[in-house]
Amino acid sequence: MWLDLALCLSCLVLSAHGQDRAPLPHSSNHTGKCLYTFMVDNPAQASCPGATGDPEMEGVKSRLTLLEALVNRLLGDKGAGGEGARPGGDKTTQAACFQAMGEKSQLQEDKKQLNRKVQELQKRVDKLSLEAETLKQRPCHQPQAAGVGLQLHEFNQRAASNPSVTAYQEMKAEVTEIPASRLIQEAGQNNKGCGELVSLGEPVLHRKADSINGKYGVWLQDPEAVGGTYSNRTVWRIDTVGNDVRQLFAYEDMEQFAKGFPMKVLVLPEAVESTGATLYRGSLYYQRRRSRTLLRYDLTSESVAARLELPHAGFHGQHPYSWGGYTDVDLAVDEQGLWAIYSTSKAKGAIVVSRLDPESMEVKRSWETKIRKNTVANAFMICGRLYTVASYTAPDTTINHMFDTAIGKGRAMAVPFKNRYRYNSMVDYNPAERKLYAWDNFHMITYDVRLGSPSSTSQ
Template identity: 25%
Template sequence: MGPCCCLLLLPLLAGAQQQQFMEYVERRLALLEERIAQWHDQSSRYSTELRDFKNQVLGMLETAEKEREALRAEAEGAAARVDRLEREVDYLETQNPAPPCVEVDEVLVEKQAATAKQRKNEKYNKLTDCSDTIASVRAMKILKRFGSSAGLWTKDAAGSSEKIYVFDGTANDTVFVFPRMREFTLFSATRRAARIKLPYPWVGTGHLVYGGFLYYIRQQGPFQVIKFDLANKTVVDSSVFPAEEQIPVFGLSPFTYIELAADEEGLWAIYATKENEKNICLAKLDPDSLDIEQMWDTPCPRENAEGAFVVCGALHVAYNTRLPSRSRVQCVFDVSGTLPPEEASLVYFPKRYGSHSSMKYSPRERQVYAWDDGYQIIYRMEMKKKLEV
């Protein structure tokens, strides 16, 4: 009933009833005012929250727009850098010489072999006055365990660089390069290493870094010595090793057919052939042309041999047993004839984990970098004069 009807009925009602009716109307009006006030409060609150949410969304949109602009600028910068890098690579490719032909020239190989055989077992004219020989192993240091059970690690045998070169395994095409020994000894070593992908896969553990070049044995086809320029990352020369029917040079390392070595005299190749399959052969190489200057048949047997290196023109062969025990150098062949084999010191290496898969002598540091069942080891040598042995 509306307010107008209520006023018309007032004269008809008794005084008490009128009073009750008025109280009822006032309560209803008070309740209605209270609900209107609640609605007003809720409406104000919702309006404030909506305004705050709108401001928040506008701020987020503004931030997203700024981030989008930053990402666009970074993408444009990256595209510019990629474009510049592609131009630089194109320029370098035009500056680097084309890789030499590494096809086998049979006539040239036969000529090299004939020339080398003419000088086979002749007396060697030394290039230096080096007259030292190994007296004993002064100290042994185990650096770490890295990579496969067989491999090779070394420094540049003819330079002052502190870089470490690592050949993991016996057949691959990628070489790890660490700037210093410290980076190599870190736990997560491969993260600190550069990688050199070679144009041809390598085989065995007889490779060598010498004078800024990597000399390695190519995996496929006849045994080729590849000369790789580490600065330009290009092949600068190659040569087929002129030895017929080659066999593994070490009885305990069947994966190595040619062991390249360096000493104070220069570059050497240690190998074996079916013609003289019981003993190890030695050849002097020209590091510039890869020609064989001279060859020798040594009295050092292949059986139970696990590695070898050259010191001052003398071949040192390390032996072991098929059940690993102590390695020892028990055969020394001096190409100059100044150190008779019977007068050479019998050198023992400390007992190890397994068998040496590679042993690289550093003439600058007078120590051997060895790989023993995945462990990288340094042997520091005690030297003596040959005449004092």
């Protein structure tokens, strides 16, 4: 279109110039006809310097040059505004995409940093909760010296008789004098002796499993290690998810356990059934898969040292805890030794507690309770007493039953218990550490245990 316009303009310019430059004179002859005449330059005139340098012709050339420049500019603007606009638009789009990708990467990095901060805050919360629980457990009454008690008594008398100090009467405190022998007795009982379970501390996380095999399992320490290769600082772990569980992981201490660096992996000769295994005096005690047979595996010699066919015990899902998992036989350790928690067809699903000889695994004595095994989530022994957990999923549940083997009676109770991760599949007591070890939905945790004075109250 622009090219046609330029050609038209050129023709108009040339035609106008031709009219001014080549007029044809005319006249009539004697016959009446019109005669036109014109002049042609001869060769000598055409060769003159000024023959082709007419100013008007130069002006035409100048106009044509300007027209060509105008046409070129118009064509160039059209290309820039039409076809040339697309590459520019593509570059703008690419720049926007790169910017969006950069912002996405930055947001992902910010998310990772926030997750790390949340984990750090959770650890601090756990630590503060443990400190708060420790403070709660401290006795309110402190022993006072006789002189201090006398001075406080005199101050109270003066405050009561002097009106100017009546404002201090609200701050008076009663001081109970406790004999030193009683304090020593209670301290020894709470730290080393036996007593009834009073409370548990907040759950403390030590490690989280890094694969699906770690959803539930067993982890613990030997309360009475016999020395040699392993000590009471050694941490042991078994992932019990699978049909042929045989690997026993040993960690040098709790620090290496938290990092996930085992110092040794033992392969058990026979597969493990569920989460009921325990450690005691250098041996691992566990139930063989799909049987009522109990094995004592010596950790030093790495061989089976004793075995027991637990009389009439249910196995492989006949009498499990409420969470299932083939938890028919649960082995436990406390201040009095080795125990088996299970049920029989004769007991019709009620929990039976048997005390075992740690060397031969012979049953020394058994007690039948009135607690239905499939109605409780888990159980453990402390000081010859059986305790049961009400739920394995409720975040705030209770230890709801106690059975005292010393008197052969039990009763209901309600000690708060927390399932922080909502799937608690193993609870075991360590009398040396005075802690409960638990496996809660991939998380390996402990609870501090507080015992009170012995009580014979039962029902």
